[in-house]
Amino acid sequence: MNRILLTGHKGMLGRELFHVSRELGKEVIGVDLPECDITNRKQTETAVFDAKPDFILHAAAFTAVDRCESEADMAYLVNATGTQNVCLAAQKLDVPLMYLSTDYIFDSAKPHPLPYDEWDAANPMSVYGKSKWAGECFVRDLCAKHFIVRISWLCGHGGTNFVETILKLAKERDELKVVNDQHGSPTFVNDLVPELIRLSENGAYGTYHITNRGFTTWFEFAKKIVELTGLKTRVMPCTTEEFPRPAPRPKNSRLSPRLYENTLGNRMPTWEEGLKKYLGERP
Ligand SMILES: NC(=O)c1ccc[n+]([C@@H]2O[C@H](COP(=O)([O-])OP(=O)(O)OC[C@H]3O[C@@H](n4cnc5c(N)ncnc54)[C@H](OP(=O)(O)O)[C@@H]3O)[C@@H](O)[C@H]2O)c1
Known part of the structure; x- marks a missing residue:
């Protein structure tokens, strides 16, 4: 791929995708709000057709x-219908597309500590998860040449993101309570982006799970952030029930990296390595 149309280029992942692709000498045309609203089919088609891409990164x-x-209509409009619009444009140009999806399409039914494989049944618990799953369905139905990459707990x-939230709270409070019964993996943008680009150039279309290696809980993740930054805040574990949020979240959303590792012959750094690098690069 040499000429990329990137949706969401102003977002956390989009910014790094834009930057790294350009550094690799690729032409990248970024689209985002307010100039191009993917929920508007005409605007989306115009942006894609004008760019004449040979690959679409849909972030x-x-x-x-x-x-x-609380804004379910908007969630489905952007994540499902918006994705449908991007897919229809990709279909008309017959260009491959990469869609970023989420561990939140799973429901924890898989007994902990087994990680989810790509072929495990989706059953999202939240509106976000359902709307992203609807997006996956459009990608599979409309784009023969597609990559769907499920990532989790993204930090860039x-x-x-969680690292910044914990650092902010740790400076304000003596003690933090953090959920210790949700299991998954952080994904650091700087580790992820090169792998997304490598995958996009591989031609092995399909669905993949890519996260930093190893599994943890939000509590263990928070403890590590505080430890590595030398902050004195006490981090205490709590249950999901003790920390209610509007959206339900899976207790086990571990993603198996097996297919990605087999396909690219590469392994992601561990989440601890990713975290150390992230903290070292913080402005
Ligand atoms: N963050 C995570 O933990 C996580 C985990 C798993 C998967 N993912 C997936 O990874 C991808 C990137 O996530 P991210 O955290 O980088 O997201 P982000 O920072 O929220 O960036 C998304 C970008 O899309 C733009 N956008 C929203 N609605 C749009 C519309 N109607 N038309 C055009 N652009 C629109 C946003 O603009 P505004 O900011 O102006 O709304 C923003 O610039 C997403 O597909 C996400 O679902 C993220």
Whole structure:
């Protein structure tokens, strides 16, 4: 791929995708709000057809998981219909497309500690998860040449993410309570992006799980952030029930990296390595 149309280029992942693709000498045409609203089919088609891409990276989404519960119409409009519009444009140009999806399409039914494989049945618990699953369905139905990459607990510079939230709270409070019964993997944008680009050039279309290696809980993740930054806040474990949120979240959303590792012959750094690098690069 040499000429990429990137949706959501102003977002946490989109910014790094834009930057790294350009560094690799690719032409990247970024589209985002307000110039191009993917919920508007005409605007989306115009943006895609004008760009004449040979690959589409579709990273735009409505990602505020809790807000999706109260703004379900908007969640489905952006994540399902918006994705349908991007897919229809890709279909007309017959160009391959990569869609970013989420561990929240799973429901924890798989007994912990087994990780989810790509072929396990989806059963999203939240509006966000359902709307992203609807997006996956459009991608499979409309684009023969597609990659669907499920990622989880995304952390990137300049974005709203768990590391920044914990660092902010740890400076304000002596003690933090963090959920210790949701299991998954952080995904650091700087580790993920090169793998997305490698996969997109591989031609092995299909669905993949890519996260940093190893599994943890939000509590263990928070403890590590505080430990590595030398902050003195006490981090205490709590249950999901003790920390109710508008959107239900799976207790086990571990994603197996097997297919990605077999296909690319590569392994992601561990989440601890990803975290250390992220903290070291923080402005
Ligand atoms: N963040 C995570 O933990 C996580 C986990 C799993 C999967 N993912 C997936 O990974 C991808 C990237 O996530 P991210 O965290 O980088 O998201 P993000 O920071 O929220 O970026 C998404 C971008 O899409 C834009 N956008 C929203 N609605 C749009 C519309 N109607 N038309 C055009 N652009 C629109 C947003 O603009 P505004 O900011 O102006 O709304 C934003 O610039 C998404 O597909 C997400 O579902 C994320």
